[in-house]
Amino acid sequence: MQKYFSIIVSTFLLTFIFSAFSWGAVPLTALAVKSSSTGSHSFGPAPQVLKEVYSDRILWEGEKKRITLAGQENTSGEGIGAPEGMILIPAGDYISGLDPNVGYEECKKYAKSCEKEWYLHEGPEHEVWVDAFYMDKYEVTQIEFEKVIRKNPSKHKGDNLPVERVLWNESQEYCEKVGKRLPTEAEWEKAAKGGRDTLYPWGNEVVSGMANFCDVNCKAYFKAEQFDDGFKGTAPVGSYPPNGYGLHDMAGNVWEWVSDWFDKNYYKNAPRKNPKGPPKGMKKGLRGGSWGNNASAMRSSTRSWAHNNRVSRRGFRCALDAPS
Ligand SMILES: [Ca+2]
Ligand SMILES: [Ca+2]
Numbered sequence: 001m002q003k004y005f006s007i008i009v010s011t012f013l014l015t016f017i018f019s020a021f022s023w024g025a026v027p028l029t030a031l032a033v034k035s036s037s038t039g040s041h042s043f044g045p046a047p048q049v050l051k052e053v054y055s056d057r058i059l060w061e062g063e064k065k066r067i068t069l070a071g072q073e074n075t076s077g078e079g080i081g082a083p084e085g086m087i088l089i090p091a092g093d094y095i096s097g098l099d100p101n102v103g104y105e106e107c108k109k110y111a112k113s114c115e116k117e118w119y120l121h122e123g124p125e126h127e128v129w130v131d132a133f134y135m136d137k138y139e140v141t142q143i144e145f146e147k148v149i150r151k152n153p154s155k156h157k158g159d160n161l162p163v164e165r166v167l168w169n170e171s172q173e174y175c176e177k178v179g180k181r182l183p184t185e186a187e188w189e190k191a192a193k194g195g196r197d198t199l200y201p202w203g204n205e206v207v208s209g210m211a212n213f214c215d216v217n218c219k220a221y222f223k224a225e226q227f228d229d230g231f232k233g234t235a236p237v238g239s240y241p242p243n244g245y246g247l248h249d250m251a252g253n254v255w256e257w258v259s260d261w262f263d264k265n266y267y268k269n270a271p272r273k274n275p276k277g278p279p280k281g282m283k284k285g286l287r288g289g290s291w292g293n294n295a296s297a298m299r300s301s302t303r304s305w306a307h308n309n310r311v312s313r314r315g316f317r318c319a320l321d322a323p324s
Helices: 002-037 047-065 100-110 116-122 142-149 168-177 185-193
Strands: 086-089 092-096 126-130 133-136 255-261 284-287 303-306 319-321
Touching: 086 185, 092 185, 100 116, 126 185, 133 185, 142 168, 168 255, 185 255, 185 284
Parallel strands: none
Antiparallel strands: 086 133, 092 126, 133 319, 255 284, 284 303
């Protein structure tokens, strides 16, 4: 009797062990299939494998975010050796500038009074080569600026709002102190275009929710009432979708100082390779438009300039040479 009892117990134990092993093996196989097809991760067992698959999926989703709105693949190298908070802008040609007639017509779409003269310095369109460089993903914020320069000149206060009312030389000082530099005007424009050749970083028409400009919330007489971007003044950096390179707020929020002196005729004779602006001048370049500008100023080719003084529409971001 005892013998029969031992056989029954042993058989039961063997069946149990075999069943447990099989049950454990199935989800591992299923995980492999699932992770390569749908990315589903609704499995109970094998927590270590599940964690790896899950984190791979998160990374993959992060990569997908750097696909442009038009479905073009972003070729920038965020996370591939780029310093934290910066994105690698690949070397290559782009079309700089814009036919002034196009800028003038765009202005008339969104504002009541426009003059063609305002756009003459954007022409002619010309091909420019820019070596690879890194660009800050966001405009420099007030908390970042204050930590380095020990003051906050901004009118609209908030840690994650872009620093504004910042002087050109303060911008340069900040970038140097964090081991970077201001971008050239050509680097800035290439970065703003995000690998595309559209009027605005996201396409050829202004739409709500892509940039912070003088919309229905704005006080100015030239506000574009048909759009609502959610902000009267500045917006926290990164409030809008990134462009094709993964950069935020290249259009709008605050104008961004560039390293070049401004020359309205510069594009007529600019060097084709890595232009750095004229050797001297009276005013520095500003790019991208701001919360206080008309919708058509969000175009990537929009140029502006100013003396070294404080205005609440002006901020900046930094760039950095990439290893050649
Ligand atoms: Ca706005
Ligand atoms: Ca900006």
